[in-house]
Amino acid sequence: MNPHNPNRHNLGTVISFEFRRTVLKPKFWLISLSVPLLIGVVVGLIALSGQTTAQRVESQDTASVTFTYTDASGLIDPTVARTAGGTPVSDAAAARAAVVAGTSQCHIDYPKDPLSQPIDVQGKDLGLFDSSRYNAVATTVFTTSIEHKIGNPTLAKLAVNPPDVQLATFADGHATAGIAGVIAPGIFLVLFYMAVLMLGNQMLNVTLEEKENRVTEMILTTMNPTTLIVGKVLALVGIGIVQGLVVGIPASIVFGLLSGSMGLPEASAGVPTLGSIPIDAGAVAIGFCLFLFSFLMFTGLLVAIGAVMPSAKEAGNTFGVVVMSMFIPLYAGSLLVSDPHGVVSQIFTFFPLTAPVSTLLRNATGGLYWWEAAIALAILAVCGWVFLMVGVRLFRTGSISYGSRVKIGRALGWTTGR
Template identity: 85%
Template sequence: MNNDRRGANRHNLGTVISFEFRRTVLKPKFWLISLSVPLLIAVVVGLSALSGQATAQRAENQDTAPLSFSYTDASGLIDPAVAKAAGGIEAGNAATARADVVAGRAQCHIDYPKDPLSQPIDVQGKDLGLFDSGRYSAVAMSVFNASIEKRIGDPVLAKLAVHNPEVQLVTYANGAPTPGIAGVIAPGIFLVLFYLAVLMLGNQMLNVTLEEKENRVTEMILTTMNPTTLIVGKVLALVGIGIVQGLVVGIPASVLFGLLSNNLGLPEASAGVPTLGSIPINAGAVAIGFFLFLFSFLMFTGLLVAIGAVMPSAKEAGNTFGIVVMSMFIPLYAASLLVSDPHGVVSQIFTFFPLTAPVSALLRNATGGLYWWEATIALAVLAICGWLFLTLGVRLFRTGSISYGSRVKIGRALGWKTRR
């Protein structure tokens, strides 16, 4: 008899998983929402690329377009030949030259001060628009730098005097080179995936227990199926749906990132650091990020299942869902503190408190500020809370499934006796 019951439970579990998965995946709305994310990413990247090309073209046009200006030089550092080659004519009176610009009779006037180290270079010019007017300042600095280079004489010393040399930094930890800022990308992907998963699947998590209550079919379902089997099947189907959405979003984004990685200006990984394409990979941080993402997803799923079991309708559950989502964004306001002081008291509280632990732990892990024992505690907190929330949701759904018009009393559903 027990074997028959276990077999029936396994059959029911498979039936629930298959039904929920196919019902969601076969909806056009599912694919519309899933494909809209990579499409939006492609549109943003495309607009950024077009903007960059337009900016480069505008800068090229500015460099080739003629510019006439007058200048006065109280410092004695400006070389007249250099200024003339740039289109400049030395003015006898600075006030008169500035008045000509204000009246529209001249395009630009540059006034080089006596002590450029403590005084600014004063530039007045005809308005060319918000971006193109910046050309005046560029010409003023170009003439100044070229004059200094010519005065020094030695080309190498001249370039060192006006241009900072490039610095290549390599840092080490435990005798091995560290990847630097580029190392945030691989473990940081799990933080992005967590936000996408909750925001895209949050309503489905909430409706795991609400749908049957709103359709008044709970009693009929529970006569043929264990509530634990029903909810676990729905949650597992939700995990499968999340995997499909992750692949739909992740594969196009990865291909797009691979095509554009050389144009993103990422620093090269240090020698000895394993990479995937141009992205350095820290296997330990990636593994911790994966498990933090998985347990965080299950914890929020259990919490939303419990909320859905208590609320009588999706409308009332939506208000509580908003509060839960807000808790996900609270750590972002403290992101600078989590990164700059990852082992401080505030960071510890954010990392070990269940509702803020997912984002805080994922952020600290991505930036290299999460010790292994802190990761272990955070994973334990998420796993325990996820199990408790899911167990609570099943219990509330079992005892309060017929409370169609009102909220389930948690104490009464759990069998707690109250004293007058």
């Protein structure tokens, strides 16, 4: 007897071949690296847009505007209005007509009751963005006049702009991360979508490739079908982890470096952070496990689908249905977040096809108990194994059905036929 287990040798060969075949392709790295690059570009554009908006607002505040105004409220301080470039008039209709005719830049009507009536502003069109300086001038004149009437600038500013509030939350005697804590565990939800959408076709082709190339009989004469498919699935898991690291690490670094300019709230004292992003080790660990087991479950499901279908074209239609099941929990996302322990949330959490997104979303928002995560992981593991074994059985019995779809009941021995 051969002292070496040939199945073990074949398994390593399959894993190595499938992993290297994908990872060594320039297309794999081009797609994988383009995602964090795109994330960096988007975050950079957001930060640049914030700076540009702030500069535009500042320039609008300092830009000179000449205007006429009427004051039915009696609240406008003439000195403040004159300093801002305003001239009081008594005939509002004539002032508005002058703006329409182009002989006046702007006219502002301050109503008798500003609490229930809007300030009416008419001005010469300065473009989509620059025309908003009229609103800034009208508001500034009004608030500054109110400050002068109150007599205490601090009280006046507090009456118009309430003070900032810094919130610190605690659970079981420990500081919690707050809303910014969603980012770190939420990355795994993004990675899961990316993994399935980017590797979904490869999952389907685990069994379809050999069938379409009509080399199944040759392969099965030297290799057990279980070894073949398990090896391909493990290779895909490795590819998914590599892709997750390639996307996740640069994205985390970019978010960490630019989080200060993204307006994220500060984490509570005692919460570990990456830049300004709080890191909850427990939520991150659960998120990683849910991502891994969810990926395995969907891989097993797509392998089974591929074993039934005669071609990639027909399998693609079924793949669309599977992808739809991934997006269904997003439509109920507000319910999953606001009522994470309700009946609907529990159904979404423990139903295999909706469990991945539901559990990853609830884990990111802090609404997933550890025992719920444990049950969901068990369901995902069992379903993944069942799907994979069914796929192996279907591939073994229907691998030479090149031109027609495999009869599931007959292949599994549930029905008989000629």
